[in-house]
Amino acid sequence: MDALGIDLPRLLTFLVGFTVIAVFLRMFLYGPIIRMLDQRADRIRDSLEAAENARAEAASSAERVEQELANARREGQELIAEARDAAGRLREQEAERTRAQVEEMLDRAREEIRRERSAAVEEVRSEFAGIAILAAERIVEQSLDESAHRELIDRVLEEGLDARNN
């Protein structure tokens, strides 16, 4: 021990010195720096999490937008289709109505025509009667053969109506 220079007071000097500095470093260097390291690790972890959240949020919102766009597109499509349908229906209706009106007008026109024709026939008939009577009068003036006359009158009437009808 003597040759190696080991003795108790000197050993204690270093032991005490080391203990003091170890405690000092634990309190003033290790403590604060470890605290700082942990704090920074926490901060980084938080930031990463926040970034992850933000990213997820962005992704989900993008998806939502996408979906909304698709919805809108579909709705638009539907609207257009609907509108086209409606337009088609409307047009058909309109065409129907027009056709009906035309029909109605035609009917009315036909009715009118029929009425006018009957009126005309009536008129012609009455006119023919007059003519016939006139003719009869004339004939009578010439000869009073009753049966011949009647036959004549009917024939005239017949002819006259046929002519009218054709």
Added chain:
Amino acid sequence: MLSSPKGIAIAVFLLAVALISVAGGALGAAFGGGFIGGAVPLILIPAELVTYIGDYQLTNTAVMFFAALLVLVVLTWLATRKLSEVPGRWQSLMEVMYEFFIGLAESTSGKAGRIFLPVATAIFLVVLFSNWLGVVPVVGTIGRVETTQEFFFHKFEKKLEENHAEALLDGLHHDVGKNGEGLGHFIESHADDKDLQKYLGKTMETYGEERFVVFDGGGVRILPLGRGEDYKLSLIDIVAYDVEDPVHPTAADVVKIAQRVDGSVAPGVTPSTEFYSANPGEYAGMEGKRVGLLVPYLRGSSTDLNMTLAIAIFAMVSVQFWGIKTLGVWGYWDKFVGNPFKRNPIDLFVGILELVGEFIKVISFTFRLFGNMFAGEILLIAMGFLFPLIGMIPFIGLELFVGFIQAIIFSVLTLMFGAFAIMPHHHPEGDHHEGEGH
């Protein structure tokens, strides 16, 4: 580089320095050169005494140890004065260091490994700065001349202590000052004491060949330039040149020795020419010079076994503490011996070996660091002796590296031993049933 005049000038200068170094050093001394060869300082394993503080002996290694602690305090201040999440330079440096150890501790022991950190990192920092401060150039070259009186007094005192010569020791402490003042007078007045003659002889026998360097004067010295070896004298030459048998001195011899001790070393006293008359040719021209040892004021603290032992003890005590704290007293004991009657003999033997190993680790810690750093110091001294001016330069770099590696080894080993200590004992297969009883 050699194309410009400046380059040539630098090359010539370097070549000249190299030549001066080789020719002026110890190598050149063999061929009549050696004009700047330093004296080889006495290389002692024990740390040298710088001064007394009361009864406490302040050694040069303790001075450097406190310097290292001071550096650490400054470092702490630098690293933590502006502590922030965005670290400054010093803070980053410390963080890198701590993160290295955190990584190591957590990879071996997980979260539990954090208990090792304060001690392991303190060991790293203290050992690192102790090692590095020892390499700083001025350290080891500035010192005080220890007189032969002082040297002789300490050796004599130790001899008396070893042999439990209480009466003589008391007288020595009563009559002689701490630095050996009045030692000659004390020896002379006890010349007839057989014990004194015996221990004096033993001292001469043990330390007689110790070499002393001759200096021009006292006070603070820088390691002298000069012809080292030629200027060295052995203790026998200085103190007892005309004593027939220094190992068994007679009363008359003791008086002669006492005269030499006082005459050669008392401060301000010029040794007589007669003092060298035993070898007048060899010691010609040395009259009036002081003879002694150069004691450096500063010496790297890790070259002192007390320092390495202190840290080794602290480390291994910490390891035991961690083991007991984690496993409990019985759990930790169970790692080694457990219940000796329930354990199979081979395991018991291995366990006892491991227990002894815990003490061996203190010794291996102590001598690994001491050996490396002491060898480094001697290497630097030797290179300074062989090739003054430039010889040390590459080796200073090497020593800085070795110092760093040793600091890493010491602290990482502490951490590893801690990791082993907190691992619970696993009973081998065959022992399992018996182990259940615990």
